[in-house]
Amino acid sequence: MQVTSLNDQQLIVSYLEGNEKAFEVLLNRHKQRIYTQIYLFVKDTAVAEDLFQEVFIKIIDTLRKGKYNHEGKFLQWALRIAYNMCVDQFRRNKRRPTVAPTEAFDIFEVLEIDEDNAEDTIMKSQTHDKIRKLVDMLPPEQREVVILRHYADMSFKEISQLTRVSINTALGRMRYALINIRRMIEEKQVTLQ
Numbered sequence: 001m002q003v004t005s006l007n008d009q010q011l012i013v014s015y016l017e018g019n020e021k022a023f024e025v026l027l028n029r030h031k032q033r034i035y036t037q038i039y040l041f042v043k044d045t046a047v048a049e050d051l052f053q054e055v056f057i058k059i060i061d062t063l064r065k066g067k068y069n070h071e072g073k074f075l076q077w078a079l080r081i082a083y084n085m086c087v088d089q090f091r092r093n094k095r096r097p098t099v100a101p102t103e104a105f106d107i108f109e110v111l112e113i114d115e116d117n118a119e120d121t122i123m124k125s126q127t128h129d130k131i132r133k134l135v136d137m138l139p140p141e142q143r144e145v146v147i148l149r150h151y152a153d154m155s156f157k158e159i160s161q162l163t164r165v166s167i168n169t170a171l172g173r174m175r176y177a178l179i180n181i182r183r184m185i186e187e188k189q190v191t192l193q
Contacts, residue, residue, distance in 0.1 A: 008074035012063060027056060030075050034082050037154075040147050041086040051089060055082045076161055083162050134181050142177035145170055 003025050006014065011029075014022035034055060039048040058081055062068050068077070135146050144163065148154045156174075160167040 012068065012074065016063060023060070026074070030078060033075065034078055037079060038082050038086060042089060047089065051082070051085050054085055076158065079158070079162055134184050137184060138177050138180055142173050142180065145173040146177050149174060
């Protein structure tokens, strides 16, 4: 049986039996999602890369010590580790993330958008910039849910598990975020088109 056809749990077992290729497959399978989540929180490529490496060092240590017991839920477990490391990073730096592109990475370049012409492209870019600024102005808990839902493409169930709140709380935070964004648009008379 080829290693790439194994599920996450089978890959972990194979890795623990000495098959390094199994861990490589596991890493490649989930690295984009984990890295994206880290980057969306820290907004710094170098810090995100360091945290990403720390996450996988912690995963390897936990697996080798036989302390992994989340059968079938490897990605959620890895995302939880990444989230906790991001929170620790924020506590060290005493700052919260902002939704802003850097020269190296812009989440909107990852999104598939059919571009019709230069005018539409400019309008979409301006709209994205305005939305980013509005999201940056949200309270931290609401901003976090918006980032996880719309930029990291996580379900509300995944968000609730990651942030350790109920699904209703996550939904409520999203609702209030949308209400706040609408209010800011009205108060500032921001037009998104």
